[in-house]
Amino acid sequence: xxxxxxxxxxxxxxxxxxxxxxxxxxxxxxxxxxxxxxxxxxxxxxxxxxxxxxxxxxxxxxxxxxxxxxxxxxxxxxxxxxxxxxxxxxxxxxxxxxxxxxxxxxxxxxxxxxxxxxxxxxxxxxxxxxxxxxxxxxxxxxxxxxxxxxxxxxxxxxxxxxxxxxxxx
Numbered sequence: 001x002x003x004x005x006x007x008x009x010x011x012x013x014x015x016x017x018x019x020x021x022x023x024x025x026x027x028x029x030x031x032x033x034x035x036x037x038x039x040x041x042x043x044x045x046x047x048x049x050x051x052x053x054x055x056x057x058x059x060x061x062x063x064x065x066x067x068x069x070x071x072x073x074x075x076x077x078x079x080x081x082x083x084x085x086x087x088x089x090x091x092x093x094x095x096x097x098x099x100x101x102x103x104x105x106x107x108x109x110x111x112x113x114x115x116x117x118x119x120x121x122x123x124x125x126x127x128x129x130x131x132x133x134x135x136x137x138x139x140x141x142x143x144x145x146x147x148x149x150x151x152x153x154x155x156x157x158x159x160x161x162x163x164x165x166x167x168x169x
Contacts, residue, residue: 017065029083029112035109043101052094063078085098092132099126099129110123
């Protein structure tokens with residue numbers, strides 16, 4: 001039977017995980033078995049640069065933390081080696097970065113499941129999320145698609161104004 005001190009430490013860890021999950025907008029669980037230290041270092045650097053918190057945690061602790069926030073659907077995947085990547089402000093960053101890494105390292109790095117805004121996704125759902133561009137890219141695409149018609153309108157108005165000035169001259 002664990003001592004009182006160990007139980008208190010575990011309860012504190014679950015509370016800390018609960019806070020991390022509660023304050024995140026998205027997260028992805030992965031099986032990282034088999035990646036090298038060098039690959040892990042590069043992955044962690046890329047995640048850190050994107051503002052994603054990535055860490056390895058015990059399945060039991062994660063299971064309890066997910067239960068505390070009322071998010072269910074992870075019991076099946078919380079086995080074996082598990083790491084989690086969470087983001088507080090970007091809904092697709094964890095899935096996008098980990099999905100790209102999983103594609104490059106198929107045999108030794110696998111997506112397990114994830115969530116966005118409280119909605120749980122299985123492995124296939126996370127793979128689909130990983131293909132969505134970042135918010136900045138989507139906004140740039142939107143602006144680009146809006147610029148085309150506006151530029152055409154501006155060119156047409158300029159042509160009409162040039163024609164009127166030629167007729168007046």
